[in-house]
Amino acid sequence: MDDFDRKIIQFIQANGRAGYAEIGAAVGLSVSAVNERLKKLERQGAIRGWSALVDPAAAGCPVLAFVEVLIERPEHEPAFLALVRDEPAILECHHVTGDWSYLLKVRAADIVALEDLLARRIKTLPGVPRSRSVVVLSSAKDSPVLPVPVPPGA
Structure with a gap:
């Protein structure tokens, strides 16, 4: 490039x-x-696709949460990752370092929908002993724009 x-x-x-x-x-x-x-x-693959930026509240999913998920053993990961791929409310899934296995970015219609996803879909999977959720109250910055470096004078 x-x-x-x-x-x-x-x-x-x-x-x-x-x-x-x-x-x-x-x-x-x-x-x-x-x-x-x-x-x-x-x-x-530098440009992966084209899309519109849609306001989450206007689309009916104003609740934003970040969910940390612990997977006990590697053999439990395929079922978890299948759920992640199939669940539209899960926008991002990152395998992370530290005390947790995965970090999810989730959008939901309301707290009841978030609770349903966590309690009835994620925590019922084998090998998922616990999770921790952080519900976002407001966002000072939420940008999909990547900082693409262009040398000065280029």
């Missing part, structure tokens, strides 16, 4: 609906060059 690719990625993260001409003007490339670079970045 060169500096033009980084500039394109930086620009489209903030301006996802921009056309090729607008992207080209912002980064100093022609429309055809932008088109080719975007195709290349998608083929390489």
Whole structure:
């Protein structure tokens, strides 16, 4: 990935609906060059897809929680990971270091829905002896934009 690719990625993260001409003007490339670079970045997996940023409250899932989950033994992980992949309320799942096995980012309609997910889906899995949840009261920053470094003057 060169500096033009980084500039394109930086620009489209903030301006996802921009056309090729607008992207080209912002980064100093022609429309055809932008088109080719975007195709290349998608083929390489640097751009994993395109989506809209939706307000969670407007979509009916205003409750945000982070859930730490302990898995007792490795043989219990496949069932847990299958649940994670199939459960739309689980937005992210990270295998982490420390006292817990996984960290989940969860969005729910309300506390009852969160409790249902935890008590009836996650904690009933074999090998999940405990979890710890942190419910978010408010967010000072919530950004999907990655800090793509572009060297000064590039």
